[in-house]
Amino acid sequence: MDLKWIQTFLTAAKNENFRQTAEELFLSQPTVSVHIKLLEKDLGMVLFERSGRRVILTEEGRRFVPHAEAILWACQNGLEDLNRFKQGLSKKLTLAISPLIAASIMPAILKKYMSLHKNIEIEVQVLESKDIAGAILAGNADLGLTRLQIKHPDLMSRTLYEDKIILVGPYDGGEPENSPPLDAEEILAQEILITHNHPEYWNELVRSLEQHIHLRTMVVSEVHVTKRFIEEGLGVSFLPISTVRRELFEGRLLEIDFSIFQLPVARTYVVMKYEHSIQKHFLDFLSKFRLP
Numbered sequence: 001m002d003l004k005w006i007q008t009f010l011t012a013a014k015n016e017n018f019r020q021t022a023e024e025l026f027l028s029q030p031t032v033s034v035h036i037k038l039l040e041k042d043l044g045m046v047l048f049e050r051s052g053r054r055v056i057l058t059e060e061g062r063r064f065v066p067h068a069e070a071i072l073w074a075c076q077n078g079l080e081d082l083n084r085f086k087q088g089l090s091k092k093l094t095l096a097i098s099p100l101i102a103a104s105i106m107p108a109i110l111k112k113y114m115s116l117h118k119n120i121e122i123e124v125q126v127l128e129s130k131d132i133a134g135a136i137l138a139g140n141a142d143l144g145l146t147r148l149q150i151k152h153p154d155l156m157s158r159t160l161y162e163d164k165i166i167l168v169g170p171y172d173g174g175e176p177e178n179s180p181p182l183d184a185e186e187i188l189a190q191e192i193l194i195t196h197n198h199p200e201y202w203n204e205l206v207r208s209l210e211q212h213i214h215l216r217t218m219v220v221s222e223v224h225v226t227k228r229f230i231e232e233g234l235g236v237s238f239l240p241i242s243t244v245r246r247e248l249f250e251g252r253l254l255e256i257d258f259s260i261f262q263l264p265v266a267r268t269y270v271v272m273k274y275e276h277s278i279q280k281h282f283l284d285f286l287s288k289f290r291l292p
Contacts, residue, residue, distance in 0.1 A: 001042050003075060006068050008035035009047065013065055016054045092121040093278050096141035098129045098148075100198065100223050101268060104243045105161070106145070113285055120278070129199050136273050143279050144271035148199040156272050160286060163240040163266040165201065167256040168248075170233050184258045185213060192235035193217045197226040201264040205238060212260055227253065240266035 012021040012032065022029040040047050047061035057065070097106055102124070114122060125141055129148035135141040136155060144150075150157050167184055169191070188209065196202045196219045209215055218235060220226045223243050230237060231252055238258075247253040270286070272279050 005035045005039040006071055008032055009039055010068050013057055018055060091278055093282055094123040094141045096125045096127050096132045096135040096144040098146050099126055100147050101145050102126045109289055132271060136271055146269050146271060149269055150271050157269050159267050160270045161268040163242050165238050165263045165266055166241050167258040168230060168239050168244055168253050169236040169256050170230050171251050171254045182256045184256050187256060188213045194220050194226050194229055194235045194237040197223045198266060205264060208261060
């Protein structure tokens with residue numbers, strides 16, 4: 001039995017059309033027909049019935065589909081494992097991380113970790129915070145890093161980092177040492193406040209601000225979009241400092257001193273179902289890692 005026949009069979013079962021199958025697999029239509037006939041001969045059963053231009057799985061064909069999928073998966077998994085062995089990789093860690101973490105703290109963390117542990121293969125799945133628990137429960141990821149606290153009886157969750165929140169506005173082009181201090185209360189009364197770009201602290205923060213200032217707000221769900229809007233002068237926002245370090249350093253954004261009340265912190269949580277050796281190893285590294 002040739003794996004090419006299996007691939008052709010599964011594609012034809014999905015499309016119910018030999019011509020579409022040929023186009024998808026970059027084969028000629030006669031080659032598709034030959035693959036199916038050879039597979040049917042090898043199995044000793046008919047897999048498809050013709051119905052006009054369509055081909056429909058027989059009862060035997062439907063029954064064979066999950067087995068064909070398992071054959072392809074086992075082959076692919078085996079080849080990936082051999083390839084990891086050839087590269088000197090002995091372990092694999094799959095991480096599920098939120099877009100905010102992926103774009104802020106994770107590059108520095110992974111760069112250091114992978115340089116120290118060249119035998120560990122890392123796979124990163126970027127998921128919304130609300131979807132990370134599902135990935136861990138389904139076994140699709142070993143460990144999750146999220147900005148949203150997850151409470152589930154089958155998962156372990158704890159705080160990994162606390163991130164300072166700062167008020168950020170557009171850089172006005174002046175020299176900070178020669179410019180008058182910015183008044184946060186005045187700025188918030190005049191500018192649009194861009195909110196809800198973080199899943200945890202915004203509701204409480206807006207309620208606290210409204211006790212002091214009449215706000216105009218605009219919801220923007222993504223931090224990278226928020227930063228771009230601020231650069232273009234569309235408003236100001238409260239953001240975790242780890243997400244704006246580069247922009248502050250490059251002079252594209254400006255930190256505005258805020259002393260009206262104590263600001264909340266943004267937390268990074270680690271989530272997992274099992275604390276096996278590979279998870280413990282990575283967590284030990286994370287507990288000692290310090291962001292630049």
